[in-house]
Amino acid sequence: MTVRVQQAPFALGAELDSFAAGRTDMGAIVSFTGVVRDVATGDLDVMEIEHYPGMTERAIGKIVDEAKARWSLGDALVIHRYGRMGPGDRIMMVATAAPHRVDAFAAAEFLMDYLKSRAPFWKKEISGAGASWVAATDEDEAALTRW
Template sequence: MRILVQSDPFDVAAETEGFAQGHENVGALVSFTGIVRNNDAGTLKSMQIEHYPGMTEKALAKIATEAQSRWDLQDVLVIHRHGDLVPGEKIMMVATAARHRKAAFEAADYLMDYLKSRAPFWKREITSDGAEWVAAKEDDEEALNRW
C-alpha cells in the first residue's frame, strides 16, 4: 500500500506502470485519475486544497486498509494533491490490484467515494467573482452510503 499526499504533479503513466510491477497473482489493475474541473460558468481560476499533514495520511491509510480487507486486494495506491491547482490539472489517483476485476473495480469505486466525501481535505474555489469554500454535496454522501 502506498499513500501520497503531495503538492507536486504526478505522472499517471509512470505511477500506473510502477504500481503494476511485481504483482504476479493479480488478474486486475484498476486506476482512476481525478482532474480539476472548471465550474459551469467557466470562471474557475484555481482550486486551493488544504489538509493537516499526518492526519490526512493516517485517514487515507485507514480507509485503504479497510478496502484491502473488504475486497481482498493485493495492493492499493492513493495519491492526492494539495495546494493551488488549475482546471485540467490532475488532483488525485486511486489504483487497486486484485485477483479478480470485480474486487478491483468495487474497491477503487469505494476509495473514490471516500476521497470525495470524507477525506480530510478542504477545498476553496477561486473564481473571477471571488473565493468560496466547497461544501459537501448530498450526491457524494449518498454515493458513500451505498457501501
C-alpha cells in the same frame, strides 16, 4: 499499500506503470484519476486544497485498510495533491490490484467515494467572482450509502 499526499504533480503513466510492475499474481488493475474541473461557474482560476499533514495520511490509510479488509486486494495506491491547481490539473489517483476485476473495481469505487466525502481536505475555488469553499454534495453523500 501506499498513500501519498503531495503538492507536486504526478505522472499518471509512470505511477501506473510502477504500480503494475511485476504484478503476475494479480488479474486486475483498476485506476481512476481525478481532474480539477470548472463546471460551477465556468471561470475557475484555481482550486486551493489544504490539509493537516500526518492527520490526512492517517485518515486515508484507514480508508485503504477498510478497503483491504472488505475486498481481496493485493495492493492499493492513493495519491492526493494539495496546494494550488488549475482546471485540467490532476488532483488525485486511486489504483487497486486484485486477483479478480470485481474486487479491484469495487475497492477503487469505495476508495474514491470515501476520498471525495470523508478525507480531510479543504477545497476553495477561486475565480474572478471571488472565492468559495467547496462542500460535499448530496450526490457525494448518497454515494456512501451503497457501502
